[in-house]
Each structure stands twice: as structure tokens, then as C-alpha cells.
Amino acid sequence: xxxxxxxxxxxxxxxxxxxxxxxxxxxxxxxxxxxxxxxxxxxxxxxxxxxxxxxxxxxxxxxxxxxxxxxxxxxxxxxxxxxxxxxxxxxxxxxxxxxxxxxxxxxxxxxxxxxxxxxxxxxxxxxxxxxxxxxxxxxxxxxxxxxxxxxxxxxxxxxxxxxxxxxxxxxxxxxxxxxxxxxxxxxxxxxxxxxxxxxxxxxxxxxxxxxxxxxxxxxxxxxxxxxxxxxxxxxxxxxxxxxxxxxxxxxxxxxxxxxxxxxxxxxxxxxxxxxxxxxxxxxxxxxxxxxxxxxxxxxxxxxxxxxxxxxxxxxxxxxxxxxxxxxxxxxxxxxxxxxxxxxxxxxxxxxxxxxxxxxxxxxxxxxxxxxxxxxxxxxxxxxxxxxx
Amino acid sequence: xxxxxxxxxxxxxxxxxxxxxxxxxxxxxxxxxxxxxxxxxxxxxxxxxxxxxxxxxxxxxxxxxxxxxxxxxxxxxxxxxxxxxxxxxxxxxxxxxxxxxxxxxxxxxxxxxxxxxxxxxxxxxxxxxxxxxxxxxxxxxxxxxxxxxxxxxxxxxxxxxxxxxxxxxxxxxxxxxxxxxxxxxxxxxxxxxxxxxxxxxxxxxxxxxxxxxxxxxxxxxxxxxxxxxxxxxxxxxxxxxxxxxxxxxxxxxxxxxxxxxxxxxxxxxxxxxxxxxxxxxxxxxxxxxxxxxxxxxxxxxxxxxxxxxxxxxxxxxxxxxxxxxxxxxxxxxxxxxxxxxxxxxxxxxxxxxxxxxxxxxxxxxxxxxxxxxxxxxxxxxxxxxxxx
Numbered sequence: 001x002x003x004x005x006x007x008x009x010x011x012x013x014x015x016x017x018x019x020x021x022x023x024x025x026x027x028x029x030x031x032x033x034x035x036x037x038x039x040x041x042x043x044x045x046x047x048x049x050x051x052x053x054x055x056x057x058x059x060x061x062x063x064x065x066x067x068x069x070x071x072x073x074x075x076x077x078x079x080x081x082x083x084x085x086x087x088x089x090x091x092x093x094x095x096x097x098x099x100x101x102x103x104x105x106x107x108x109x110x111x112x113x114x115x116x117x118x119x120x121x122x123x124x125x126x127x128x129x130x131x132x133x134x135x136x137x138x139x140x141x142x143x144x145x146x147x148x149x150x151x152x153x154x155x156x157x158x159x160x161x162x163x164x165x166x167x168x169x170x171x172x173x174x175x176x177x178x179x180x181x182x183x184x185x186x187x188x189x190x191x192x193x194x195x196x197x198x199x200x201x202x203x204x205x206x207x208x209x210x211x212x213x214x215x216x217x218x219x220x221x222x223x224x225x226x227x228x229x230x231x232x233x234x235x236x237x238x239x240x241x242x243x244x245x246x247x248x249x250x251x252x253x254x255x256x257x258x259x260x261x262x263x264x265x266x267x268x269x270x271x272x273x274x275x276x277x278x279x280x281x282x283x284x285x286x287x288x289x290x291x292x293x294x295x296x297x298x299x300x301x302x303x304x305x306x307x308x309x310x311x312x313x314x315x316x317x318x319x320x321x322x323x324x325x326x327x328x329x330x331x332x333x334x335x336x337x338x339x340x341x342x343x344x345x346x347x348x349x350x351x352x353x354x355x356x357x358x359x360x361x362x363x364x365x366x367x368x369x370x371x372x373x374x375x376x377x378x379x380x381x382x383x384x385x386x387x388x
Numbered sequence: 389x390x391x392x393x394x395x396x397x398x399x400x401x402x403x404x405x406x407x408x409x410x411x412x413x414x415x416x417x418x419x420x421x422x423x424x425x426x427x428x429x430x431x432x433x434x435x436x437x438x439x440x441x442x443x444x445x446x447x448x449x450x451x452x453x454x455x456x457x458x459x460x461x462x463x464x465x466x467x468x469x470x471x472x473x474x475x476x477x478x479x480x481x482x483x484x485x486x487x488x489x490x491x492x493x494x495x496x497x498x499x500x501x502x503x504x505x506x507x508x509x510x511x512x513x514x515x516x517x518x519x520x521x522x523x524x525x526x527x528x529x530x531x532x533x534x535x536x537x538x539x540x541x542x543x544x545x546x547x548x549x550x551x552x553x554x555x556x557x558x559x560x561x562x563x564x565x566x567x568x569x570x571x572x573x574x575x576x577x578x579x580x581x582x583x584x585x586x587x588x589x590x591x592x593x594x595x596x597x598x599x600x601x602x603x604x605x606x607x608x609x610x611x612x613x614x615x616x617x618x619x620x621x622x623x624x625x626x627x628x629x630x631x632x633x634x635x636x637x638x639x640x641x642x643x644x645x646x647x648x649x650x651x652x653x654x655x656x657x658x659x660x661x662x663x664x665x666x667x668x669x670x671x672x673x674x675x676x677x678x679x680x681x682x683x684x685x686x687x688x689x690x691x692x693x694x695x696x697x698x699x700x701x702x703x704x705x706x707x708x709x710x711x712x713x714x715x716x717x718x719x720x721x722x723x724x725x726x727x728x729x730x731x732x733x734x735x736x737x738x739x740x741x742x743x744x745x746x747x748x749x750x751x752x753x754x755x756x757x758x759x760x761x762x763x764x765x766x767x768x769x770x771x772x773x774x775x776x
Contacts, residue, residue, distance in 0.1 A: 002581050002639055003505035003550060011648045018651045043459035053452040056660075057445060063626065064441040066757065071431035071625040103491055103628070104655040114526050117391035134652040138502050139527070162391060193390050237459040238451065238659040240491070251390055260399045263406045264522040267492040270658045271626040272444075369454065 007137045012130055015334065015352045023338075024347055038347040038368060039303070039376045042171070042321070045369040046295060048235045048276070049288035055279030059272040073268040076259060077101025077243070081274045084281050085243055089228070093215065094245055097255045100262065101277075103240040103269045105201050105229040109165070110135030111265070112197060112225060112244070115258055120162035125154040127355030129172070129199070132165045148357065151175055151315070152324075156184055160192045166214075169202040172354050172363040173324040174316015176210040182217045189223035195250065196224040201242075204233040204293055206319045215245075222249040230273075232321065232367070234280045234289055241273040296321050299373045300366035306377040307364070310384045323364040327351075332359045344379045395525045400518055403722065403740045411726075412735055426735040426756060427691070427764045430559070430709070433757040434683060436623045436664070437676035443667030447660040461656040464647060465489025465631070469662045472669050473631055477616070481603065482633055485643050488650065489665075491628040491657045493589050493617040497553070498523030499653070500585060500613060500632070503646055508550035513542040515743030517560070517587070520553045536745065539563055539703070540712075544572055548580045554602075557590040560742050560751040561712040562704015564598040570605045577611035583638065584612040589630075592621040592681055594707045603633075610637040618661075620709065620755070622668045622677055629661040684709050687761045688754035694765040695752070698772045711752040715739075720747045732767045 013019065028036050048056075062068040076082075082099045086092050102108050110131065113120075118140060124132045126145035133143050144161060146154035152173050154166075166185060168177040189196050198214040206212050214224045227244040230236040246255055279285055300317035307314045313326040325348075327336050333350035340346045340362075349365075351358030366373070401407065416424050436444075450456040464470075470487045474480050490496050498519065501508075506528060512520045514533035521531050532549060534542035540561050542554075554573060556565040577584050586602040594600050602612045615632045618624035634643055667673055688705035695702045701714040713736075715724050721738035728734045728750075737753075739746030754761070 002583050003508055004639060004642075004645070005502055005504055005506065008503070008645050008649055011652065013648075016648070016651075018648055045454070045457070045459075047454050047457040048451045050452065053448060056448045056451075060441060060444045060448060060660075063436045063444075063623075064438065066433070066435050069433070069435040069623070069626075071433075071623075073626060103658075106655045107653060110653060114393055115396070116393055118393065118528050120391055131652055134648075138649050138653055140506050195390055235451070235457070235459075237655075238457075238461060240655065240658045251392060254392075257392070257396050260401075260404070260406055260522075261396055261526050263404075264399065264519055265495060265498060265526055267494045267625075267628065270491075270628045270661055272448075272660055273658055 005138070005140070007140050010137050011134045012353070015350070016130065017353060020337070020349065020353065024341065027341055034345045036341070036345045036347060037372050037375055039364045039373070040347045040349040040362070042232075042365055042367060043237050044232060044235045044367050045372070046235050046292040048239070049285050049292070051282055051285040051288070052234060052276050052279045056272050056276040059275035063271070070271045073271060073274070075262045075266050075268050077269060078274050081278045084278055088281050090213070090215070090245070094247065098245055098247055100244050100246070100258075101269050101274060102242045102244065102266070103273070104231070105199065105227045105242045106131055108227050108242055108244050109197055109199050110139060113139050113141055113163070114261060114265070115254070116163060116195065121160070122163045122165070123154070123157065123161035124165045125152070125167075127152050127172070127351070127358040128165065129167055130353055152358070153177065153181060156188050160194070162194055164189065164194055164196050165199065166196055167199040169205060169320035171202070171320070172322055172349070172351070172358070174318070174320040174322035176206050176208060176319035178210050179217065182211055182214055182220075186214070186217045186220045186223055190219055194223065196220075198224050198226045200226055201229040201232060202320045203228060204289075205297070205321060208319055210319065221247040225250065230277045230280060233293070234277065235292070236273065236277070239270075239273045239276060241269055241277040295370070296366045299368065299370060302373055302377060303364055303366055306380055310380060317366060321366045323366065325362050325364055327360050327362065333362055336362060344383050346376050346379060393526070393528065395528050398525050399522045400741070403738070404518065405741060408725070408737065408741065412729065415729055422733045424729070424733045424735060425760050425763055427752045427761070428735045428737040428750070430620075430753055430755060431625050432620060432623045432755050433760070434623050434680040436627070437673050437680070439670055439673040439676070440622060440664050440667045444660050444664040447663035451659070458659045461659060461662070463650045463654050463656050465657060466659075466662050469666045472666055476669050478601070478603070478633070482635065486633055486635055488632050488634070488646075489657050489662060490630045490632065490654070491661070492619070493587065493615045493630045494519055496615050496630055496632050497585055497587050498527060501527050501529055501551070502649060502653070503642070504551060504583065509548070510551045510553070511542070511545065511549035512553045513540065513555075515540055515560070515739070515746040516553065517555055518741055540746070541565065541569060544576050548582070550582055552577065552582055552584050553587065554584055555587040557593060557708035559590070559708070560710055560737065560739070560746070562706070562708040562710035564594050564596060564707035566598050567605065570599055570602055570608075574602075574605045574608045574611055578607055582611065584608075586612050586614045588614055589617040590620060590708045591616060592677075593685070593709060595685075596707055598707065609635040613638065618665045618668060621681070622665065623680065624661065624665070627658075627661045627664060629657055629665040683758070684754045687756065687758060690761055690765060691752055691754055694768055698768060705754060709754045711754065713750050713752055715748050715750065721750055724750060732771055734764050734767060
């Protein structure tokens with residue numbers, strides 16, 4: 001019998017996005033008369049803005065002509081895209097050799113583990129986005145869990161860990177980390193020679209006076225790798241374009257080493273996606289993208305109000321599209337997920353997916369269309385006004 | 389100091405595509421008056437055919453409209469693409485649960501190692517495409533080298549290995565494996581509970597009576613995973629779309645396990661790329677793509693004739709775009725690479741990149757434009773007629 005990677009058998013099974021999706025699929029198949037809507041899943045609903053679409057059409061045309069045809073780009077991305085990201089997002093405080101264009105943060109945040117010793121002790125928050133644990137398992141890495149405060153943010157451990165995943169604005173809780181919180185993690189990392197993997201894909205949603213990048217924290221360049229994406233900002237969930245920064249200060253020669261790794265493991269992001277990502281920085285595109293973010297934020301407000309009206313405690317939905325909602329009856333989160341699916345035909349994401357401590361919570365998302373948000377609120381109203 | 393993955397330091401350094409590319413870049417920078425052309429690198433030159441381009445424009449338009457917008461697709465690809473590949477390439481002998489759409493075979497052939505035990509003994513041919521060794525190193529896997537016959541094909545080892553990389557049509561030698569050769573590897577794998585990773589991205593170039601898929605070999609379904617790509621066939625090197633087959637017979641439940649892995653590690657290939665890949669199967673597109681392959685094959689013939697004329701021994705160029713050329717003087721392959729770069733301003737790929745045994749060979753490629761091929765041949769003529 002062929003020897004299978006035994007760590008794959010530790011992947012979350014019953015309580016996973018994969019299983020949730022299958023349960024929803026089965027429910028729909030067996031209840032074709034019911035119109036199931038999702039107030040939970042993290043996909044966007046707004047289309048890509050016009051000026052970006054135009055640039056993507058131009059990129060497709062480039063590929064149709066021998067003189068303008070583009071084959072392999074660099075494994076780490078085109079300079080035209082790297083340059084504009086460095087200028088617009090990082091005020092040119094990093095160089096072209098410190099940024100990598102890729103095809104999605106989900107892959108990037110676990111692929112980066114290849115840079116570090118396989119026996120590195122990895123710290124994740126108990127509770128967190130399940131990819132950190134399960135992606136680490138695929139790569140035969142072992143994770144440990146940090147204790148959490150009342151907001152499900154990790155508290156600084158006494159022990160030494162080599163790699164620390166921080167997701168901010170947080171999936172699932174929707175909260176952004178404060179300057180003080182990040183400073184204490186940067187200090188911890190400097191003291192312990194640790195690396196912070198900073199998953200920052202919702203940065204465009206931040207409106208409170210909290211850091212938009214970990215590099216706002218003094219001393220972070222020697223200890224933090226930051227990951228971002230065009231998915232939620234520019235509606236690129238189907239197009240696939242992400243980026244990350246590895247500061248040269250992390251380790252002498254780190255970017256030479258990582259470029260050698262990347263040229264062996266990846267052939268670059270799609271050219272059309274990179275041209276589209278570039279176009280998101282044009283003035284008109286920025287204006288339209290800000291309108292989309294505003295639209296989602298209005299969705300979030302509608303949802304927060306509705307949940308509060310029916311006696312749920314809610315956090316998040318301010319600096320992120322996610323709402324973190326405390327279950328207001330004696331169900332656990334999986335029971336509540338099934339109850340909402342079967343009684344209201346609404347999909348929410350049960351907290352248990354993010355960790356056992358979250359079993360009295362669920363994640364809702366403001367990324368659906370206004371129509372779906374309003375329909376969901378209407379169903380809640382009908383249900384709760386009949387049943388309270 | 390942060391602990392770095394020590395296996396990254398074993399990546400080929402001096403003799404790598406990365407280093408070759410840097411040497412060429414430096415040479416161009418310091419010799420701006422010279423027009424350097426490449427007869428070596430494996431990128432395509434023909435643009436994407438019109439009917440595929442039209443479909444890709446349609447896909448971009450889908451993304452611009454709320455009603456047709458596509459966000460996340462399945463991690464393992466859209467059914468529309470999986471179905472047509474299964475029908476057209478595999479005569480529906482596999483199911484939708486056995487095929488995965490991805491964004492490039494370079495990533496796929498090493499990512500698949502995550503399915504298998506980290507201590508698996510991996511066998512690669514001495515000589516071979518360097519990604520197998522270096523990609524395995526990134527993932528902390530250890531490779532062993534199979535002896536080779538006169539054609540640089542591996543001979544069946546006496547020892548047991550768990551995973552065997554076979555590249556056919558071969559990069560760099562350009563030769564396709566025969567039915568008998570593959571049968572002996574399938575038999576070996578069945579006897580030793582091994583898995584064959586069959587890298588088959590040049591299948592569209594095969595014209596001799598040799599297998600176009602490893603699944604033509606009886607018994608292969610329980611031991612072989614096959615990888616293919618739209619890159620070289622449909623000029624998708626910049627667009628990124630690949631696929632692979634994991635037969636259910638590999639291991640009971642293998643595809644459930646691998647889907648759980650994939651949902652944690654990858655968010656699917658680009659929607660536009662998948663729509664484009666789908667369109668490559670339309671009648672007009674197939675006709676135009678066959679014309680492109682024919683064009684490259686004519687390039688290969690021109691190159692073979694030219695090299696032979698100047699007393700090089702050549703194999704390949706029949707079932708693949710690659711020519712494998714024996715160096716006809718006393719230089720080693722790296723010296724010859726520099727000599728061609730500096731004297732003829734032609735880039736070829738030195739054999740040493742593929743292994744020490746190949747240090748009297750270089751790889752040439754027929755994928756350039758006719759103009760470049762003819763220019764290269766002209767330069768060879770000028771050089772050799774003056775110097776012989």
C-alpha cells in the first residue's frame with residue numbers, strides 16, 4: 001500500500017468549510033422548492049468595476065497578437081504591478097526585490113512555511129481561520145494554540161514560538177488589531193526570534209484608527225511578512241491575484257533564497273489578472289472600488305441592526321465585512337447552523353469551524369448583494385416575530 | 389536568528405534556470421548593441437487562437453455584471469472544464485471526482501508530494517527537469533537518482549522507491565516513452581507499491597506510435613497520476629491553466645482526502661483561464677491549435693537540419709518541441725552556453741542544469757517564432773562558415 005501523508009488525516013473533517021458546503025449542497029438538492037441564501041460565506045457579490053474590466057479586455061487582446069503576446073512572466077510577478085503596489089500601498093518603503101505577486105492569499109499564507117524550518121513551532125489563535133492549522137498540517141508542520149482574551153484575540157505567551165499567525169482585520173471576528181496589540185506581538189517576536197505572518201486581506205475595510213499594515217509598527221520589518229489580496233477589495237475572488245512582502249531585514253539573503261524557491265514552485269500569476277490588478281489603482285477605479293466597499297459596509301450596518309433587534313450580541317462589521325454573532329439560545333453553533341439552514345433557509349458559518357471556544361458564535365458576512373441581505377433580514381423578521 | 393528551511397540551501401545554484409536567466413540579463417545589460425535571441429527557453433511564441441480569445445473576452449464581461457459575476461469557483465475547478473477534458477482527452481474513463489483543474493504543472497508536480505508520506509523515497513532520472521529535485525527539496529523530500537540508458541531514459545532499479553517522476557515527452561531530451569518502457573515502470577510500481585508522477589505536458593506534440601497518456605498502459609490506474617497543461621498547446625504560459633488526474637484506484641478514499649487538502653491550500657484557477665481552456669476544444673480552435681503545433685514542428689525540422697549540418701548529433705524534436713543536442717567540441721555545457729551567448733548572441737540551455745551526466749549536451753527549443761529560428765540558423769551559418 002502506498003504511504004499517504006498521515007497528517008492529512010488530521011484535517012478538520014466534520015467541522016470544516018468543506019463539510020458545511022456539502023451539507024448545504026445536499027439540503028438544496030433535497031429541498032428544491034426552498035430558496036437558500038447565504039449570509040455567511042466570504043465571497044463578494046459586486047462585479048469588477050468598469051475601468052478594470054477595460055484593462056482586462058486589453059490584456060486579453062495582447063494575448064491574441066504575436067507582437068504583444070505575453071508568455072511566462074516572472075515567478076514573482078510583473079514589475080509594473082509590483083511598482084504600483086509599492087507606491088500606493090507602501091509609500092515605496094520596500095524595494096522590487098521584497099514583493100511577490102501571487103494567485104491567492106490562501107495559498108500564500110501556508111506556502112510561506114516552506115521558508116522556515118519544518119520543526120518550527122507555529123502559534124495560532126484559538127480561535128482562527130482554519131486554513132492556518134489545516135494548511136500547516138498538509139505541510140507536516142505542528143501548530144500550537146494561543147490563549148485568547150474576551151475579544152478572541154491571542155494573549156502573549158510565556159513560551160517561545162517560531163512562527164505566529166495573526167489575521168487582522170480578523171476572520172472570523174471582524175476586529176482589527178490595535179497599534180498597542182501589534183506592538184506587543186512585534187516585541188515578542190523580536191525577543192524570541194519569531195516571525196509574524198500577518199494576514200491582512202481586509203485592510204481596505206478598516207475605518208477605525210487602527211493600523212492598516214503591520215509595517216506601521218516600529219521594528220516590524222525584521223519580524224513580519226504581510227499578505228494582502230485583490231479578492232475582497234477589487235472583486236477578484238474568481239480572478240486570483242494576491243501579493244506579499246518579505247522585508248530584507250527578516251534574514252540576510254532571504255529574498256535571494258525565496259526567489260530560488262519560488263522559481264521552482266510557481267510560474268507566476270495570470271497576466272490578465274496582473275493587468276487588472278494594476279488598473280485598480282487608476283483614479284476612476286479607486287472611486288468605484290470605494291463605492292463597493294461602502295455598499296458592503298451599509299450591508300454590515302443593516303445586518304448588525306437586525307441581529308441586535310433579535311437579541312444577538314454582535315462584534316465586527318466595522319473594520320471588516322465579517323460580523324461575529326453570539327448565539328442567543330441554548331444551541332451550539334452547528335445546531336444553530338442547521339436550524340438557520342432548515343428553518344430560515346439562511347446559511348451562516350458555525351463558530352466551531354474556527355475552534356471549540358467559538359461554539360456559541362457564528363460568522364455572518366456583509367459581502368452578499370443588498371437584495372440577499374434584505375431578504376435575509378426579512379426572513380429573520382418573519383421567524384422571530386412569529387416565534388418570540 | 390529565525391530558523392530557515394535548511395533544504396532550501398540545497399537548491400541548485402550555479403547551474404540553474406535562475407542563474408542562466410541572470411547571466412543572460414546581465415549580458416544584455418552590458419551589451420545593449422547586441423540582439424540576443426533565444427533558441428533554448430521553453431516559452432511559446434504563437435498567440436492564443438481567435439476563438440479562445442473571444443471566449444476569454446466573454447468571461448471578462450461576465451465579471452463586469454452582477455447577474456453573471458463569478459467569484460470563488462471550486463478549488464478543484466469548474467465542472468464545465470472538467471467534463472470537456474474528461475470527454476476529449478480521456479474518453480470519459482475517469483469521473484469528475486478524479487480530475488483537478490489548477491494553475492500550472494510546475495506547481496502541481498511538486499504540490500502532489502503533500503499527498504504522500506514525507507519520508508517517501510523519490511526516484512528521478514539522472515538527468516531530468518530540475519524542478520523535481522528542487523521542488524522536492526523545498527518540501528523537505530529526499531530524491532534518489534535512477535541510472536539511465538543511452539537515451540537518458542531511466543533503467544528499472546533493483547531497490548524499492550515510493551514515488552517515481554517520469555517526464556514524457558521528456559524535458560530536456562525531447563523523447564517520448566514507448567509502450568514497453570512505460571509498461572515496465574507500471575509493473576515496477578505495482579510490485580513495489582509505488583506511485584508514478586507522469587508529467588505529460590507535451591502530449592499534443594506526439595506523432596510517433598507511442599503512448600499519449602500513461603493510462604494507455606494496462607494496470608496504470610492504480611499507480612499513476614498524470615499531469616497536463618494548456619501552456620504549450622494553447623499558448624497559455626501567461627494565462628495559467630493545468631489539470632491532473634488522480635484515479636480512485638490509487639488508494640481507497642484518495643480523492644476525498646485530496647479534495648480536503650486542496651480546499652485548504654488553493655482557491656481554484658482563474659475563471660477567465662478556465663473559460664479559455666474550455667474554448668480550446670471548439671472545432672475552430674482545435675484546427676488553429678493544430679496549425680500552431682505544426683508551425684513549431686516545422687521550426688524543429690529547420691533546427692534539426694541546421695544542427696546536423698554543423699556536425700551536431702541531435703535527438704528529440706519529433707514528439708516534443710525540444711531538441712537535445714550533443715556538443716561537438718571540447719567545451720562543457722556551461723562553457724558552450726557562454727560561447728553561444730557571447731559569440732552568436734544565442735541563448736541555449738546548458739545540459740548541466742539537468743544533471744552532471746548531461747554536461748556534453750544542450751537543450752534547444754522549437755517554440756520561438758519562425759523569424760527567431762531563421763535568425764538563429766543564419767547566425768550559426770555565418771559563424772560556422774567562417775570558422776570551419
